[in-house]
Amino acid sequence: MSFEDNEVYYNNVRVVSADALPQDVAIQFSSRSRQNVVRLHDVGGSGRVSIDLRQAVGCKVLIGSGNTVVSGALNITFPMNAGRPTAGAFVVIGHANSFTGGASIQAPFTAGQGITIGSRNLIAPGLSVRGSNHAVFDLATGLQSNSEVGSTIGSRNWLGNGVNVFNRGGIGNDSVVALGAIVNKDWSATGNVALAGMPARVVSEGIAWTREMYYSTLEDVPSPDLTIGITTYERPLSLRRALDSVLSQKLPAGSQVEVLVVDDGSDSASFKELWAALGDLPRTKGFTVQGLCNPEPTGGPSAGRNSVIDVARGSHVMFLDDDDQLAEGALTPLLEYIASSTAQRTSLRYRRAGRSILLAPAMRHERLDIVDSLWTMLPPSIYRTSDIRGYRSKFPEGVHYGEDNEFVLHFSVRAENFTALCDRDYVIIGDPVAGEGAHLSQGKGSWEEFLRGVISHLDRLAKIIDGADIPAYVRDRLAAKCLIGRGITSYELARRLGDMDDSDLAADLLSAYSGIINDSIPEAAILRFARENSLEREIAAVVGNDLDALRAARAYTGAAS
Template structure:
C-alpha cells in the first residue's frame, strides 16, 4: 500500500464477527464527502471466524481510502481493538466506528469543520438508531461549545465521536480493557474533562447505530455486578477531576441516573431479597461518597425517592416505592410553608425516616409562576409605551 500524507481523520474500526454489516460500514467511509485523500482507515480484526478478516484484506487492496488491517487474537471486548487502532493512527482526529454501524455521507466533513472552527477536542455528531434506540436529548441544537456540566452531552459517553488525537496522546487516554462494560464511558468522560471543549453537530445525522438482527454484540444485562463496577469507576474518575461542589454534582447525575437507578427499578420485583440486599451492599459506598443534596436536588422526586431509600438502606420501603410506581398513580401535590411536595409513599411518615426534602418539587409554585408572568407582561407593556 502506498503511504499517504497524514490525513485529517483516522477511522478506527474494531471488527469481530461483523459480516455482513461490515460491508455497509466500509462503504460509508469510502463515500464520505470529505474525500478519500483526507481519511485513512485502521481496521482491527479481533479474531473473527466469519470472513471479517478476509473481507477487510480485500477491501484494503482495492479501496481508494488508505486502509491498514491488523489481525489479532480475540480480546474479549471492544476496548482492545480500539487501543490497537489508536496506536497506529496518523490523523489529526480519530473516530471510533463500530463495524455494525455506518456514517452519514457528510459526517466527517461536518465534524472536522466543526472541530477546526471551534478549536474543540471532542466533537459529537447526531446519532440515529436503526432497529434500536439511540439517545436523543443532546441533539436539540448545534453548538460550537457545549457546557459538559449543564448540558446533556454528559449522557452520551459512547466512543462514537470525533476526538483530537493530540489530546489522547498527550494524556495517554486509552480504553480500560479490564472492564466488561463502561470502558467507553471512562474514555469519553476523561476526554471531556481534559479537553479544550466539546462541540455538537445536531443538524445532520452523522452516525447510524445499527441493531443487529442476530442480537450479537449487545451488552448483556444479567450481570449487575459489572454495572456497579462501571458506576464506581466513573464516579471515581469524576471525583479525581472535580472537587466536591456544584460541578462534581452536575456530572455525578450521569452515573446515578443512567447506571445505578435502573438497578433499583421494576427489575427488583423479579428478583429475590438476597439479590436486593447484595445490590444495596454494592451501592452503599457509592452513596456515602457521592450522594449529595446537590445531586438529589437535580433529580425528579420519584428518582430521588428511590435513591434516597438506597442511601438509607431501606429495602422494604424501596420495594414499596417501586410497586407504587408500577401502578402509575398520580401522586397528590401538597403545599407546606411555601414549599410543594409530591405525596409519594412514606411522605410525612416519621417512622420511615425519609426526610421531607426528598419529596420536594423544584421550581416556583403556581402562584409564583402567575406573578412572574404578570410582571413580564407589565414590563413588556411599559417598553412598548416608551418605544
C-alpha cells in the first residue's frame, strides 16, 4: 500500500497512512497504483466505503459531504482490462446521498471517462454502475460500437433495489427508477419521470416523490420557505459575520429557512473550529444550518453554488458570499413577499461601500421586463428553486470573471416573471474582515489575463443571448445592455484599452471585443444604445475596431469632464 505515490485527503487533510483513515473507510493500492487522487469526507451510517485502486493509474475519486451508507459497503473499483490498468478514469459522488445498502461502482476503463452521481439521492441496496469490459465492433464499418462515455446519475432521485446503470446510461433529476431496472440509455436530460423495465423506459412523466408516505398531496409536504446558500473559503471571521447576520433575523411565525454553507477546501485551524461549531451557532427559531464541502477545491464559488442548487430543500433560494450580510430586519419582509409572489426572480436593493444600489424609484417593482430586471446581475436575488432546476441554470465552474452574471442571464432569458424589491436595503455587499483573503471569484494573474477573461466572459454572454428563445427586438436590447453596457460601463473596457501603453496588445483585445459586438448586435441597436447613453464616440471607435479613434474619444471625454 502506497500513500506516497498517491494523494489521499480525508476532510481536506492529506492522509499518509491507512491508520489515519476511519475504520469504515478502506483504500487499497498495489505496486502499480500511482498518481491517483482520492478526496472524501465523513460518511455517516453503519456501512463502510471501500475504494480499490490496485489497478488504477492517474485516476480520481471524489466524494462530497453528508453522504450516508446505512449498511453494507459502497464499493468503488477500477478494473484491469486484458492485463492493462485503468488510467485517467474518475468517480465523483456529490453530497447528502443515502445508500441504504451495498452498492457497486466500477469505473470505466477508458481515460477521461467516469461515473458521476449527484446529490440527495435515495439509493436502495444493490445499485450497480459500471462501464464496458469488452469491445463490440460493427462488422459493416469495423468500428467499435460500445465505446465508453461513462454514466451519470443526477440529483434527488429514488433508485429502487437492484438498479443497474451501464455504459452510456444516464438518469436525470427528481425521478424514480423501479426495482431491477436496467438503464442502458441516457435519460439524463429527462427529469421528473419514472423509469422501469429491462431496458428501462419512461413509464410515467410529470412526477415528484418524497421519502414520506403519509402526505396525501404535494402541497402538504413541508419544505423550508427559503434556502440561503453561502460559499466560503478560509475566511472564518467573515463567514461568522455573514452567518450572524442571517441567523439573528426574526422570522414570521411558522417560517422555516435552510442555510447551506459550502466550503471550498479550507484546512486552517481557525476555520475548522468554526466549521465544527456550525450546528451550535446561536439562532432564532426556524433556522437549520448544514455544512457541505466541495469534493475537491475549485478556486471559485461556482461549484459551491451549484451544490446549493442540487441540495436545497427550500421553495426559493438565494446566494450570498461569505463577505456579504443580510441587512438588519431584511428577512421578514422577504419571506412575506415570496409567500404570495409568483415572481421567478426577485432582485434586491443592496448596499455597497455605504451606498444603496437600486432600480429607481425606491419601491417594489412588479412585472418587470427582462431588460429592466437586469439592473443588477449579482447573485443576491431570490429565485424559485423549481425554475432554476427546470431551466438547468448552473454557475459556470472554472470561470473567474462574471460567472454570476452568466448564471443570472441564463436563468433570465428562460423566465418570464421578474420583480425588484427596492424599498429598502436587503443585502450588504462588503469586504472581508481585515486580514482575510480576497473573494473566491477574484481572478488571479496579470492585467492582460484579466482583460482577456472579461472579453471571454462577454463572448459567453453573447452566446447565451444568441441561443435564447426571445423576440428579436428584446434580444437586441438585451445584447446592447449586456455586451456594450457591461463592457464599456461596468468593466470600463474602452477606458482600459484606450489607456494601455502596449498598443499591440490593446489592438488585439479591441479587435476581439469589437468582433463580439458586431457579430451580436444590429447596427441600429448599437446606435440607439450609444445615443441613449451619450457614448457615441467611444462606441463608434469600438465598433469600428479603431484604437486611435478610441484614444481620441478618451481624450475628448477626459477634456469634457
